[in-house]
Amino acid sequence: xxxxxxxxxxxxxxxxxxxxxxxxxxxxxxxxxxxxxxxxxxxxxxxxxxxxxxxxxxxxxxxxxxxxxxxxxxxxxxxxxxxxxxxxxxxxxxxxxxxxxxxxxxxxxxxxxxxxxxxxxxxxxxxxxxxxxxxxxxxxxxxxxxxxxxxxxxxxxxxxxxxxxxxxxxxxxxxxxxxxxxxxxxxxxxxxxxxxxxxxxxxxxxxxxxxxxxxxxxxxxxxxxxxxxxxxxxxxxxxxxxxxxxxxxxxxxxxxxxxxxxxxxxxxxxxxxxxxxxxxxxxxxxxxxxxxxxxxxxxxxxxxxxxxxxxxxxxxxxxxxxxxxxxxxxxxxxxxxxxxxxxxxxxxxxxxxxxxxxxxxxxxxxxxxxxxxxx
Amino acid sequence: xxxxxxxxxxxxxxxxxxxxxxxxxxxxxxxxxxxxxxxxxxxxxxxxxxxxxxxxxxxxxxxxxxxxxxxxxxxxxxxxxxxxxxxxxxxxxxxxxxxxxxxxxxxxxxxxxxxxxxxxxxxxxxxxxxxxxxxxxxxxxxxxxxxxxxxxxxxxxxxxxxxxxxxxxxxxxxxxxxxxxxxxxxxxxxxxxxxxxxxxxxxxxxxxxxxxxxxxxxxxxxxxxxxxxxxxxxxxxxxxxxxxxxxxxxxxxxxxxxxxxxxxxxxxxxxxxxxxxxxxxxxxxxxxxxxxxxxxxxxxxx
Ligand SMILES: Cc1cc2nc3c(=O)[nH]c(=O)nc-3n(C[C@H](O)[C@H](O)[C@H](O)COP(=O)(O)OP(=O)(O)OC[C@H]3O[C@@H](n4cnc5c(N)ncnc54)[C@H](O)[C@@H]3O)c2cc1C
Ligand code: SF4
Ligand code: SF4
Ligand code: FES
Numbered sequence: 001x002x003x004x005x006x007x008x009x010x011x012x013x014x015x016x017x018x019x020x021x022x023x024x025x026x027x028x029x030x031x032x033x034x035x036x037x038x039x040x041x042x043x044x045x046x047x048x049x050x051x052x053x054x055x056x057x058x059x060x061x062x063x064x065x066x067x068x069x070x071x072x073x074x075x076x077x078x079x080x081x082x083x084x085x086x087x088x089x090x091x092x093x094x095x096x097x098x099x100x101x102x103x104x105x106x107x108x109x110x111x112x113x114x115x116x117x118x119x120x121x122x123x124x125x126x127x128x129x130x131x132x133x134x135x136x137x138x139x140x141x142x143x144x145x146x147x148x149x150x151x152x153x154x155x156x157x158x159x160x161x162x163x164x165x166x167x168x169x170x171x172x173x174x175x176x177x178x179x180x181x182x183x184x185x186x187x188x189x190x191x192x193x194x195x196x197x198x199x200x201x202x203x204x205x206x207x208x209x210x211x212x213x214x215x216x217x218x219x220x221x222x223x224x225x226x227x228x229x230x231x232x233x234x235x236x237x238x239x240x241x242x243x244x245x246x247x248x249x250x251x252x253x254x255x256x257x258x259x260x261x262x263x264x265x266x267x268x269x270x271x272x273x274x275x276x277x278x279x280x281x282x283x284x285x286x287x288x289x290x291x292x293x294x295x296x297x298x299x300x301x302x303x304x305x306x307x308x309x310x311x312x313x314x315x316x317x318x319x320x321x322x323x324x325x326x327x328x329x330x331x332x333x334x335x336x337x338x339x340x341x342x343x344x345x346x347x348x349x350x351x352x353x354x355x356x357x358x359x360x361x362x363x364x365x366x367x368x369x370x371x372x373x374x375x
Numbered sequence: 376x377x378x379x380x381x382x383x384x385x386x387x388x389x390x391x392x393x394x395x396x397x398x399x400x401x402x403x404x405x406x407x408x409x410x411x412x413x414x415x416x417x418x419x420x421x422x423x424x425x426x427x428x429x430x431x432x433x434x435x436x437x438x439x440x441x442x443x444x445x446x447x448x449x450x451x452x453x454x455x456x457x458x459x460x461x462x463x464x465x466x467x468x469x470x471x472x473x474x475x476x477x478x479x480x481x482x483x484x485x486x487x488x489x490x491x492x493x494x495x496x497x498x499x500x501x502x503x504x505x506x507x508x509x510x511x512x513x514x515x516x517x518x519x520x521x522x523x524x525x526x527x528x529x530x531x532x533x534x535x536x537x538x539x540x541x542x543x544x545x546x547x548x549x550x551x552x553x554x555x556x557x558x559x560x561x562x563x564x565x566x567x568x569x570x571x572x573x574x575x576x577x578x579x580x581x582x583x584x585x586x587x588x589x590x591x592x593x594x595x596x597x598x599x600x601x602x603x604x605x606x607x608x609x610x611x612x613x614x615x616x617x618x619x620x621x622x623x624x625x626x627x628x629x630x631x632x633x634x635x636x637x638x639x640x641x642x643x644x645x646x647x648x649x650x651x652x653x654x655x656x657x658x659x660x661x662x663x664x665x666x667x668x669x670x671x672x673x674x675x676x677x
Contacts, residue, residue, distance in 0.1 A: 093405070095446060095447075095489075100485075100487060101409070101446070101487020102487055102489075103407070133644075133645070137644045138644075139643035139658075140402070141401070141403075141645050142402070142403075143401065252674055253674075279646060280640065280641070280645065280647070281648075282450065282640045282641070282646070284448055284450070290447065293446050293447035295450070297646075300647075302647070306638075307648060311472040315637070315638075316677075317676060318676060321676035325677075332653075337653055337655070
């Protein structure tokens with residue numbers, strides 16, 4: 001076995017968490033709050049959703065007990081690292097009034113360093129996609145960059161697939177392939193509970209050296225691989241990406257858009273939970289004295305009324321047009337804009353849609369007619 | 376800051392108590408400029424000439440825009456309407472239509488505006504050389520095209536016949552009327568030619584000029600269609616009709632350029648609002664060859 005493949009016991013994982021805290025990281029990972037798994041600060045492994053699993057379906061999310069004490073026996077919750085790297089509400093600017101006009105007040109308070117504990121493969125891919133949006137163009141978003149540069153990532157490979165998951169279709173999971181410092185697979189075998197890991201970076205290797213670990217045996221490694229392979233075969237959903245862009249470009253007038261608009265509430269939940277959606281709005285405020293002005297940026301959504309507002313009216317008035325913008329952006333125009341799909345197959349938009357609209361179904365419905373249209 | 380103590384499901388509206396910030400410099404930070412002169416053009420249009428109190432002037436190319444910020448009010452995209460050869464005065468012409476534009480139009484000499492930019496693509500001044508040029512402006516579409524006229528005037532010999540077709544609502548809405556008169560001579564390619572053609576939707580007062588749509592001026596232009604470049608700014612419907620009319624004259628699609636307006640909150644590709652199909656109007660536009668946006672502009676509600 002390669003030296004970089006190792007095994008941690010549960011106690012070693014606890015040491016890893018403490019080592020991150022000692023290095024000054026804010027350790028963020030899955031925690032249970034308000035009957036959902038969301039990111040919270042982990043102080044010990046006990047803060048994880050130990051022995052819980054999630055049940056996800058279109059419009060449905062439920063936590064249930066597991067038969068075992070797994071630490072990572074669930075899939076993704078409504079939040080993603082986007083919550084921290086691209087914060088929902090951010091101050092862009094603070095300015096104070098002067099006799100001559102105004103001057104910009106600089107921000108001095110340092111940013112926290114985040115360590116993500118237990119990110120899934122699809123979330124790693126979502127980070128790479130947002131990297132492309134915020135760092136890959138002619139301008140770099142310094143807010144994203146400052147947060148992103150100090151991030152440390154401990155990935156966890158999925159050993160069960162959710163009902164709404166389709167990462168294998170999107171080529172993003174269930175195994176973390178890149179973009180992590182350390183990656184683990186949780187193995188529960190009778191009385192044994194251990195984590196088979198791989199090192200993804202120099203920072204990961206240095207961390208590993210601070211904690212109790214041992215090389216993985218071939219059997220342990222194979223066991224972990226088998227669990228991930230089995231996950232890949234059990235995806236709750238699928239999406240055919242071959243010719244997907246052309247399919248959508250050729251069907252901008254498909255009657256299905258009208259049909260889905262009849263169900264869609266235009267609430268924007270899908271865009272808020274989506275780990276790649278990046279759109280924002282900006283607001284200006286002044287304090288009561290009018291001396292200090294602030295500009296804040298907050299997450300917005302192509303489903304909101306004023307997203308496309310131009311003096312005199314909105315460009316996208318109908319829900320049909322908004323849903324079409326969302327879906328064609330995720331799956332088609334994103335490819336032309338950023339060279340990849342804008343979807344990682346995490347299924348969040350399906351689970352958190354109040355009426356359970358499922359993009360894989362919508363694409364399939366359009367594909368059906370598209371095929372018939374062919375001579 | 377305790378970012379990790381979030382409430383459960385993060386509807387963004389529930390999160391206003393949690394403001395993140397970032398220390399340091401970034402492309403979203405404006406640079407303060409001072410108003411050197413404010414010129415009232417019409418009842419609702421003002422031209423602001425800005426100067427940088429510190430640092431170098433802002434160099435730009437015809438077609439580019441900036442984001443103008445008014446303290447505490449807002450920030451909006453406005454095209455640069457000045458001469459690219461005289462960057463020490465950064466000129467914008469603004470129509471008051473809402474909160475931010477109204478505040479901009481109320482600024483007086485000495486006032487301060489935040490400026491970011493210049494952003495966006497340019498008019499095809501190089502590609503247009505050696506042929507005829509048709510500039511078509513509707514309403515507040517003229518200011519974004521004024522840098523084109525200045526450029527042509529500086530390099531008049533590089534271009535053939537040049538026409539400026541300009542439509543406004545009423546005679547009192549006409550912008551840059553003194554310059555329009557001068558351009559009638561300076562833009563001319565031959566004695567007696569009238570390169571500046573103006574029309575209004577509604578005649579008023581002593582108006583004895585043309586009444587009707589700018590598109591009605593196109594059929595009678597004398598030009599060499601295969602070697603003509605058109606540059607168009609106006610309301611989207613007006614641009615569609617103008618393109619159709621120019622196509623009828625046989626101007627190749629690849630020589631039709633237009634400047635597109637979309638909601639913009641960042642101008643640098645981060646806010647996602649300016650998308651027009653696969654294009655980001657802020658960084659891929661606002662000036663596009665028609666062929667780049669045809670498939671999207673001919674769809675409703677893209
Ligand atoms: C590339 C570009 C160049 C422009 N050049 C000029 C120019 O030279 N002169 C000029 O007078 N106007 C120009 N505009 C239009 C100008 O930006 C809008 O009139 C302005 O944003 C309206 O803002 P408001 O706050 O006054 O109006 P409100 O109606 O209060 O608008 C609220 C918000 O909606 C958005 N918005 C509304 N209308 C528009 C619009 N037409 N375009 C983009 N965003 C809009 C803005 O974010 C604005 O802050 C340009 C627009 C673009 C995209
Ligand atoms: S579009 Fe849906 S499935 Fe795809 S990444 Fe976004 S939330 Fe996940
Ligand atoms: S789908 Fe909509 S909200 Fe998401 S990134 Fe695209 S335009 Fe923005
Ligand atoms: S204006 Fe923000 S992405 Fe274009």
